[in-house]
Amino acid sequence: MSGWLALFKRYLSSFIAGAGVTLELTFIGLGLGFIFGLALALARVYGPKWLRAFATGYIEIFRGTPLLVQLFLIYYGLPSLGLTLSQSLSAYIALGFNSAAYQAEYLRGAIQAIGQSQMMAGRSIGLTTWQTIRFVILPQALRLALPSWSNEPISLLKTTAVVFLIAVQDLMARAKRAATVTYNPVGSYLAAAVIYLVMVFAVSALLKWAERKTRIPGFEMGSKRV
């Protein structure tokens, strides 16, 4: 038991720093993924044929191949094309590009659920298509998407653990080092698991709060929309 306490004392700050890196990866990946994912979703719903085809192809490829393969291609593969990226940057890009594919599908579903009639209503008062998307469709679609989209931050937070394989110093990397040095894999990985769990709970609570905060009376999933 004292061995565990010593481990805890010795590696506490390292684990906390690692958790910070994990959160950073999650939020940057999520942010990049949201911006790019939203563009993909809009392209799929409103884009011309070629753009729709591109967006569909992108989504299928990034959802159909392992994140780890994508990460290795970016980190180990791109240098052979003359583009060398740092470990962190490779991780951000891989996570962001991958998350974009998933987020695009959540957002596309919500945008389509809002439907053509709201577009017609917006255009009928003289708003342009783009203005209608911005002021009418998206504010509703994002609210509609929020409950299912909430899976993505939580899933992504746990998925970031793969980046230790390109030596990014996230929580997983710190746990692995602690395990190796102290010969206490159970303690090290359990500690990491607990910290992941706490972060997931925190993110979950934040999302629930956001859902409550943006809720509009009479407008929710399953309510009638025309």
Added chain:
Amino acid sequence: MPQPILTIKKLTKIYGNNVIFRDIDLTVAEGDTIVIIGPSGTGKSTLLRCINLLTHPDGGEIWLDADEITAKGANEDLVRQHIGMVFQNFLLFNHLTALDNVKLGLTKVKHMNDKAAEAKAFEELKRVGLSDRAHHYPGQLSGGQQQRVAIARALAMDPRIMLFDEPTSALDPELIGEVLEVMRDLSKSGMTMLVVTHEMGFAREVADRIVFMEKGNIVEEGSPDDLFYRPKFERTREFLWKITELYGKKENADGPSAAEDTESNQPAAEENA
């Protein structure tokens, strides 16, 4: 004769092999209320959607005042500002309060500052009798109230003409009256209106002209009295009789002049009986 607000020349709309309407001619003078009636699937709604360019006609011309809005290069967003549209299903912006629904076009399309837009939006809500519901969301309003907000939203843009696409068809019977009352007031105030409806009581009382459309053609048009009492075509007589029987009673039920209306609302009853 003064320039009509709306002139439609030989308008044609075809979906695939399906001719929705062909060679429609129609003019609407300033201040007129024109009611279009006809069986469903006749192209009435499509005609309205063509007029504010929500769908594009396959032939013919539409003129708004002295401008051809179907001309190549016409600024469609600008055209729609001048043509108010009220939909069967209200189509309010569900994430905005009644006030913000009316305000959105003022700030984003007309670029009014927030304060002026809010004052104007509030005025329009007052005009449809809903100033006390300004901060309610569509989900908190009855169908009749939602439709009145939709009318206020269209009116706020100061349109040259208002198009109504079966504005009471999606409403519970007891809510129809409040919407028709707003439309009646609007017509009396001199607004130019083109209304697709089955409400014969409204048509008889308010319309300057009734247009009877069937199978993509205008069968007959004229004053309410002409169509109700002296229709040129047997088909007009049949339709009016049928529709009055279906819809007339509903509206009369809560109207003050129910007895009188019931009588006069049944054109050519004897002949048909």
